[in-house]
Amino acid sequence: MSTDSSASGEQPVETTDPGSVDADGAPFLQQPDDGSGHLELAAELRRLRGLVAGSTFEDVHDAVATVRELSDHLEKVGTRVNPFTYETWGVPEHIGANPAIGSRNPISPPLEPVVFPDGTVRVELTLGIEYQGPPGCVHGGIVALLFDEMLGLANAAAGSVGMTADLRVTYKSPTPLLQPLRIEARQIRTEGRKIWTEATLHTGDTLCARTEGLFIEPRGIRDEDRDKPIEG
């Protein structure tokens, strides 16, 4: 969880609170903390991101030098990782680097999904000014990113993985910044490698957006196809 400044810069606003877990929901794809401080670093950078995007400054050249020093330090002490291969869908390192859900990725809000017995995956979150599109509203591309991810998670909850082939988003009402949002996603049906999944985004009782996605399970991803080459 991180704390970012509001647009006015006066009140700290929680931007990534995943909300409470209902009694019958269970945390889904929890991302382990390896104790290295990596997650705290990402959380602090999220705070920084909110401050940089959501503030004006007179002179921050001192901050530039400090951040440059930090980057130089991290470059020295870290081990760079390469993008993952298809076989690694869902391993903690794959999830952790994800721009929507990844706890190690400062770009992500991040999402902390909860799965329910009927297969619904839900996240609750509040987005700050760094996600702004129209004034006061969440950028439509961010909504699409969150939807794509949530549909993918609903597929994972149903035991499948798929590449997004078609993603339709209907924006019904502006998605507000700095207000609690709730996204719920569920797999609807499958036919061979084709998977249909849907999601909604609400603030309170207001429907802000909904989506329908068609996903295609990559060839070779199923156990019986392990010896076949994986194709996107």
Ligand SMILES: CCCCCCCCCCCCCC(=O)SCCNC(=O)CCNC(=O)[C@H](O)C(C)(C)COP(=O)(O)OP(=O)(O)OC[C@H]1O[C@@H](n2cnc3c(N)ncnc32)[C@H](O)[C@@H]1OP(=O)(O)O
């Ligand atoms: C458990 C593990 C947990 C993991 C958790 C991870 C969470 C992370 C979640 C991350 C989430 C983020 C997710 C992301 O960011 S995914 C990244 C964004 N998506 C892509 O980059 C996909 C790019 N496209 C492709 O790779 C290929 O085109 C795919 C793989 C989609 C299909 O190429 P492929 O060669 O395999 O398929 P096919 O041609 O034999 O067609 C097969 C069938 O599908 C039908 N079809 C195909 N395309 C379309 C279309 N556009 N509309 C309607 N129908 C379409 C087609 O007619 C045929 O139907 P039929 O004739 O059989 O009836």
